Every structure is written in C-alpha cells, then in structure tokens.
Amino acid sequence: MARLKTLPPRLKPAGSRLALAPTPSERRITGRRLQARRMRIWSADPTCRDCNAVTRYPDGFELDHEVALTNGGEDTDENCRVRCIECHKAKTRADLAWAGRSVPRR
Ligand SMILES: [Zn+2]
Incomplete structure (x- = not known):
C-alpha cells in the first residue's frame, strides 16, 4: 500500500511584511484620549459642520475626519469636525465612494 x-x-x-503598513483603524486614537478630544472639539463648536444643527453631548454627534483616514487624512484635532449622526453617515458614504470602496448598506 x-x-x-x-x-x-x-x-x-508573509511574515512581518504585513505588519509594516498600519490600517486606518490602527492609526486612530482610542479610549481616554479620544474621549478628551471629543469633549475638546465639541466644546469649541457643537454645531454640525454640514447642517449647522447644534448637537448633543455625548451621543448626538460623531467626530468625523474631514479628510477620511482611508483617503490619507491625518488623525489630528485639525482634521476632526463635529457632525450629527445623519450627516456623518452621508459623508462616510461619500468618502468610501471616493476611495473606490464598496459602500456599506445600513
Ligand atoms: Zn448634520
């Protein structure tokens, strides 16, 4: 037999070659630093960048990257804007379309 x-x-x-390029989510700040940034930027101007609605803290807005990380934007205060939930969704769809990615349907 x-x-x-x-x-x-x-x-x-592939070994360590894959670890060289950080994904956008790995470049983002998280946790306490992110919460501090949310408070700092919202306090400076709580209105939605797109529709000018005054947003509620902490759950009535999302901190948005003006130039999306996926499109090469920086994860800095200067690149962050307050947007209401609806405007943020619309902008995320536009950012993904611009990047040539498939748009999540939600
Ligand atoms: Zn809005």
Whole structure:
C-alpha cells in the first residue's frame, strides 16, 4: 500500500511584511484620549459642520475626519469636525465612494 506524502508548502508565509503598513483603524486614537478630544472639539463648536444643527453631548454627534483616514487624512484635532449622526453617515458614504470602496448598506 502506497503511503501518502505530504506536499511541501507552495506559499511562503508573509511574515512581518504585513505588519509594516498600519490600517486606518490602527492609526486612530482610542479610549481616554479620544474621549478628551471629543469633549475638546465639541466644546469649541457643537454645531454640525454640514447642517449647522447644534448637537448633543455625548451621543448626538460623531467626530468625523474631514479628510477620511482611508483617503490619507491625518488623525489630528485639525482634521476632526463635529457632525450629527445623519450627516456623518452621508459623508462616510461619500468618502468610501471616493476611495473606490464598496459602500456599506445600513
Ligand atoms: Zn448634520
């Protein structure tokens, strides 16, 4: 009876090459620093950048990157804007379309 041989792997593992390029989500600040930024930027101007509605803290707005991270924007205070939930959704759809990605349907 013939023995089955295990074939040598044809693909080499990518190793650390994949770790070199951070994804947009890895470049974002999170946690306390993000909460502090939300408060700082909202306090300076709580109106929605697009529709001028005065937003409610903490859940009536989202901090939006004016130039989306996926489009090469920086995760800095200067690139952050207050947007109401609806305007943020609309802008995210536009940003993704601009980046040539498929747009999530929600
Ligand atoms: Zn708005």
